[in-house]
Structure formats: structure tokens, C-alpha cells
Amino acid sequence: xxxxxxxxxxxxxxxxxxxxxxxxxxxxxxxxxxxxxxxxxxxxxxxxxxxxxxxxxxxxxxxxxxxxxxxxxxxxxxxxxxxxxxxxxxx
Numbered sequence: 301x302x303x304x305x306x307x308x309x310x311x312x313x314x315x316x317x318x319x320x321x322x323x324x325x326x327x328x329x330x331x332x333x334x335x336x337x338x339x340x341x342x343x344x345x346x347x348x349x350x351x352x353x354x355x356x357x358x359x360x361x362x363x364x365x366x367x368x369x370x371x372x373x374x375x376x377x378x379x380x381x382x383x384x385x386x387x388x389x390x391x
Contacts, residue, residue: 310342314350319368323347356384364388 306313314320323331323338328347331338339345354376356365365384367376 308350310344311346311348311350314353315348317353317355319351319353320346320348321351321370323349354381356381356388358388 308314311320328338338347338349342348351368351370352372352375353366353368355363358364365388367380369375
């Protein structure tokens with residue numbers, strides 16, 4: 301690929317964009333019952349998860365396109381991302 305894709309363990313970048321949410325205590329207990337330890341994975345005790353998001357950011361750091369949904373099962377289709385990128389370069 302000719303562009304960067306962000307991996308964000310610990311959700312530091314997602315936090316900067318306001319794209320994280322804190323798990324309520326009842327969900328935290330359920331996660332732990334399934335041996336999902338977000339403290340260990342995130343490297344902190346925040347118990348936060350990122351919202352599913354696709355941000356297309358230009359070279360000046362301006363967000364040119366965004367797809368964000370609080371429902372983790374709804375993700376932008378790859379074709380939508382390609383169309384947004386083509387639209388940015390005028391194709």
C-alpha cells in the first residue's frame with residue numbers, strides 16, 4: 301500500500317480524536333469472565349475501547365472523510381473507502 305494504516309494499541313490516538321468509550325462495570329465483569337483483560341491489552345486501567353472509525357486525513361492533517369459508528373458491527377465497506385480516496389484525488 302502507498303498509505304499508512306494506523307494500529308493503536310492502548311487507544312492513545314482514538315482518545316485524542318474523542319473516539320473511545322469506557323466499559324461499564326457490568327460489561328467489565330463479563331469481559332473478565334471470558335479472560336479478556338483490557339488492562340493488560342491497553343497497558344492501562346482505563347477499560348476503554350475505541351469506536352469503529354475510518355478517518356481519511358490529508359498530508360496537512362485535515363480530516364477529509366470520516367465514517368464513525370457507535371455500533372461496533374457497522375463498519376464502512378472497503379469500496380466506500382476507495383471511493384472516498386478517489387474523490388479526494390479527483391478521479
